[in-house]
Amino acid sequence: MTLDRATVDALLPCFLCGDLPDEVHAAIESALAEDAELRGRLETLEGGRDACLEALSSLAGAVPELDHELDLSGLLSAAGGPAASGTEEAELEDFEEAPTTVMSAIDIPARSTQLTAANDAPAATTPYGVEVPKAESFTPPPPSRPLGPAAASVHPGGLALGLAAAVALLAVLAGGPPQQPAEVQLLDTHQQVVQEPAGFIATTDGRALMAALRAAGADPRLAMAPDLTDWGYTLVGGSVSGRGVVLVYERDGQRYTCQIYSARVTSSRPDVVQDASGVVVRGFQEGELGVVSWTAGGRTCLFSGPAPVAELMAFVTDRIERSRGAREG
Amino acid sequence: MIGPHLTPERPLSPAAHSLVSMEDTRLLTRLQRGERAAFEDLWQRWRGAVWSVCVAMCAERSDAVALLQAVYGSLPRSVPGWAAPTPLCCHLGAHVFRVVHAQLELSPVVGIDVPTAGAVRVPDAATARDVLLRVEPHVRLVYLIDLFFHCPAPTLAQLLELDANDLRHARGMAAWRVIEGGAQ
Numbered sequence: 368m369t370l371d372r373a374t375v376d377a378l379l380p381c382f383l384c385g386d387l388p389d390e391v392h393a394a395i396e397s398a399l400a401e402d403a404e405l406r407g408r409l410e411t412l413e414g415g416r417d418a419c420l421e422a423l424s425s426l427a428g429a430v431p432e433l434d435h436e437l438d439l440s441g442l443l444s445a446a447g448g449p450a451a452s453g454t455e456e457a458e459l460e461d462f463e464e465a466p467t468t469v470m471s472a473i474d475i476p477a478r479s480t481q482l483t484a485a486n487d488a489p490a491a492t493t494p495y496g497v498e499v500p501k502a503e504s505f506t507p508p509p510p511s512r513p514l515g516p517a518a519a520s521v522h523p524g525g526l527a528l529g530l531a532a533a534v535a536l537l538a539v540l541a542g543g544p545p546q547q548p549a550e551v552q553l554l555d556t557h558q559q560v561v562q563e564p565a566g567f568i569a570t571t572d573g574r575a576l577m578a579a580l581r582a583a584g585a586d587p588r589l590a591m592a593p594d595l596t597d598w599g600y601t602l603v604g605g606s607v608s609g610r611g612v613v614l615v616y617e618r619d620g621q622r623y624t625c626q627i628y629s630a631r632v633t634s635s636r637p638d639v640v641q642d643a644s645g646v647v648v649r650g651f652q653e654g655e656l657g658v659v660s661w662t663a664g665g666r667t668c669l670f671s672g673p674a675p676v677a678e679l680m681a682f683v684t685d686r687i688e689r690s691r692g693a694r695e696g
Numbered sequence: 697m698i699g700p701h702l703t704p705e706r707p708l709s710p711a712a713h714s715l716v717s718m719e720d721t722r723l724l725t726r727l728q729r730g731e732r733a734a735f736e737d738l739w740q741r742w743r744g745a746v747w748s749v750c751v752a753m754c755a756e757r758s759d760a761v762a763l764l765q766a767v768y769g770s771l772p773r774s775v776p777g778w779a780a781p782t783p784l785c786c787h788l789g790a791h792v793f794r795v796v797h798a799q800l801e802l803s804p805v806v807g808i809d810v811p812t813a814g815a816v817r818v819p820d821a822a823t824a825r826d827v828l829l830r831v832e833p834h835v836r837l838v839y840l841i842d843l844f845f846h847c848p849a850p851t852l853a854q855l856l857e858l859d860a861n862d863l864r865h866a867r868g869m870a871a872w873r874v875i876e877g878g879a880q
Contacts, residue, residue, distance in 0.1 A: 414818030
């Protein structure tokens with residue numbers, strides 16, 4: 368494999384970290400052997416990293432002593448054996464019984480509302496601006512994952528890195544498609560599933576639905592059918608979506624979906640954020656659809672339907688808090 | 697000079713990252729059995745790195761302490777999902793990333809520009825600190841996790857269910873910014 372100079376330069380930080388594919392690593396080594404300037408830039412990167420380590424070490428100072436003892440009760444009670452996942456009584460928030468090898472079932476402690484990131488400039492928001500017309504005429508725009516144009520300018524060093532280098536970089540690393548479902552795709556899924564497309568499993572029996580979803584190929588950790596009757600939502604059925612699931616509920620003649628995935632949702636919004644017993648719940652309004660999402664214990668859930676987002680947020684936060692209160696009680 | 701919080705120089709060979717030490721394996725077993733001493737051992741070894749990340753991510757020291765407590769307090773619930781073939785440093789790095797990212801509600805690590813750099817120079821420590829603290833928080837966090845936990849991008853990406861290239865881009869972006877700052 369041979370790499371052009373611009374690509375080698377762009378990959379120098381990764382070379383320093385040592386986690387490139389073997390053939391790419393070898394190609395860069397070859398290029399460095401021939402190019403003193405590139406070697407110099409690599410050494411400068413190394414020096415920059417050391418400077419950061421030194422600076423941050425002195426900035427941090429001594430580690431403060433913590434005054435809370437760890438609660439190991441969950442680990443000790445689980446030491447007798449793994450608990451089953453996706454049981455009939457599984458709650459949306461009840462993730463801790465199923466140890467995962469990909470995302471851990473962690474319970475983020477109640478977040479201090481005072482916490483702010485240093486220099487937390489607001490992220491550049493680019494709302495998808497998806498217009499959600501009537502289902503029969505809905506044509507979703509293609510989901511986009513902008514690379515962002517690399518600065519195409521000639522620097523004093525004589526290198527011109529632009530979009531071509533970005534494309535070359537990605538081609539070299541053989542990056543695959545993004546793993547997170549994009550917002551617009553999830554709204555599209557909502558619109559499709561409420562119409563009970565082919566493959567939809569129509570049943571009001573939660574246990575039967577869970578078994579059917581697993582049989583249809585859903586990830587067993589995600590194949591759940593929570594009972595939401597206390598809030599007026601009646602289960603109608605569900606279907607598999609990738610390795611995740613989409614459940615359909617009905618309330619007052621309107622249909623709502625609950626999508627459950629193992630990957631996080633990419634979103635340039637939300638409009639509303641709330642903390643529900645340590646779980647961050649996000650929501651936004653997209654036309655007539657209120658959309659609420661949250662992530663806990665390795666699962667991301669998206670609840671959407673024709674209602675104001677505030678109403679759906681209240682439902683979701685109430686359910687999470689009630690479920691956690693019942694577990695701790 | 698290597699300070700008490702700093703981890704040793706890591707090898708550049710990609711193959712080295714695939715090895716898990718017996719010490720790590722034993723410690724993981726003890727952690728998953730709920731041994732309090734195992735958590736103390738883990739924390740004693742890595743608390744400096746965690747604290748450095750927390751301080752570098754927060755504007756206020758009190759917030760950094762709260763973050764540190766959040767990372768520490770949620771360890772017992774995270775550990776059951778730690779699979780043996782992956783080094784402990786990667787599991788812990790991913791855990792710190794998740795907690796910090798959630799607590800500070802950072803932007804997703806997607807769509808990071810491919811980094812470019814012109815004139816570069818090794819900065820002094822003060823300049824490195826100033827430049828790094830001006831980097832966007834979600835990008836800075838990726839760089840800090842790499843700096844202190846040395847987890848290869850593909851491994852961290854798998855643990856976090858992110859795209860490895862996005863992590864590489866974020867890491868590279870911060871790295872170039874630091875040495876561009878040294879040239880200014």
